[in-house]
Amino acid sequence: MKLSRKHLLGLEGVSRSEIETILNTAESFKEILERKIPKVPTLRGKTAVNLFFEPSTRTRVSFELAEKRLSADSVSISTKMSSSEKGETLVDTVRNLEAMKVDFLIVRHSSAGAAHFLASRIDVAVINAGDGCHEHPTQALLDLFTIRQKFGSFEGLKVVIVGDALHSRVARSNLWGLGAVGADITICSPPTFLAPGMENFGARIESDLDKAIQGADVVMVLRIQMERQGQHFFPSLREYAMQYGISRKRADSLKDSCLIMHPGPMNRGVEIAPDVADGVRSVILDQVTNGVAVRMAVLYLLSGGELDDAMAH
Ligand code: CP
DSSP states (O other): OOOOOSOBOOSTTOOHHHHHHHHHHHHHHHHHHTSSSOOOOTTTTOEEEEEESSOOSHHHHHHHHHHHHTTOEEEEEEGGGSGGGGTOOHHHHHHHHHHTTOSEEEEEESSTTHHHHHHTTOSSEEEEEEETTTBOHHHHHHHHHHHHHHHSOOTTOEEEEESOOTTOHHHHHHHHHHHHTTOEEEEEOOGGGSOTTGGGGSOEEOSOHHHHTTTOSEEEEOOOOGGGOSSOSSSOHHHHHHHHOBOHHHHHTSOTTOEEEOOSOOOBTTTBOHHHHTSTTBOHHHHHHHHHHHHHHHHHHHTTOOHHHHHTO
């Protein structure tokens, strides 16, 4: 199976079979990462530029590692290092990168729509590494990969997304992705943290966390995005932690098989208790590990690779 798209801008409109192709390809690449020498020549001759206008640890490093593991040439630039600091427009910046014959542009930007905007103006494959409050498709794909790794499938799984859904690109991409693969989704947020129209994603909305997590298979905790809070959405961090934090007591009320996920970075002691983040149900570091294989799969498939060939590496 091939992916018949040039860019990965979001999971909106990405079909179940495309998601399965990406996850199956990532499965093959995960095996490569477990080898003594975790490197294959698959993308030799290709060049990727990681253009990050917002801070990142996980996404940026895992894209860089994915590129290196596939033998692509890789360059990373951040806002401070780029000529955007001198007033160059975003389009001029990427047109200059395009002029240097790059194949992939992996872009993180604080403005929703930045990746779509660039994809319509350059001839390079664009991968959205997070655009404002809009989407973060590779995060949701690695979340799906981690869930499938633990449960084998998504059918009928009860996934509860908890927290700051309003500002969360991770929540939006997961709503599209989990919806496409048939999971049963609940969003649990204070009413001020729900975006208008979120009920149209096909998810249940529940404001009582203790009720929402009853019988859950997966609790996906969202980070409170302190940097995007233009106004007060909740009275205090203490009150938020009491009502919407995954405490030890709440974690103990979950089914034994229930997974606790968080995209990172975490506000420990606010949306998640430290001992829950590090506890037996937590798959937070598995998510990070899986991010490399999933990003390898996305780069490979967008370069025209096929799932069957990935399995032969
Ligand atoms: N999950 C995530 O996007 O983390 P980073 O901001 O560290 O990339």
